[in-house]
Amino acid sequence: MASRESKLLVLLVLVILQVGTGVMAEGRHFSRPGFLYTRTRGRCTPQYWSSRREAWPKMVPERSTVWKVFGWQATERYRKELTLAEAASMEEEEEGAFGRLVKQSTAALINSYMRRGYPYAPWEVKTLLIQSLVSAEAAAFQAHKFRQANDNCG
Structure with missing residues (x-):
């Protein structure tokens, strides 16, 4: 059961990271190719x-x-x-x-x-x-x- 919960937690984190592909920080737009982001x-x-x-x-x-x-x-x-x-x-x-x-x-x-x-x-x-x-x-x-x-x- 713990294994299933940890998989769901990992999946949730991955979904959150994918949803946040365009992040505004101090007025700067960052694009995220995959999980790593680079400044435009x-x-x-x-x-x-x-x-x-x-x-x-x-x-x-x-x-x-x-x-x-x-x-x-x-x-x-x-x-x-x-x-x-x-x-x-x-x-x-x-x-x-x-x-x-x-x-x-x-x-x-x-x-x-x-x-x-x-x-x-x-x-x-x-x-x-x-x-x-x-x-x-x-x-x-x-x-x-x-x-x-x-x-x-x-």
Whole structure:
């Protein structure tokens, strides 16, 4: 009889684990292939934000222009009409270091509002973008730092 009860208990645990395949924890979605789960990757990249799978924060509307969000200094390197949505979906290779910078900065700014534990605050993202406009080397360096933070964010 005890054997039957233990089998039922194991079955119940297995059913509970299968039902909970999509678990929300601290606002993050985890998918469970089988019994082990892995964190969904790519939820902080520019590609993710440009796909519009998740609503952008109200503080950073998609149609806002780069210069209005990051400051007038951004007009030195980017056209005045460039929107954040366009910046997030821009082809980095065509635009060079400054293109990579604005693309990764846009994702970093959204993440700073949307992702708990993101390593940069919104004011830091804005300040670092403006400071990095001085040269292609500075832009490339900061774009790389933002890319690391965006790629490693959950």
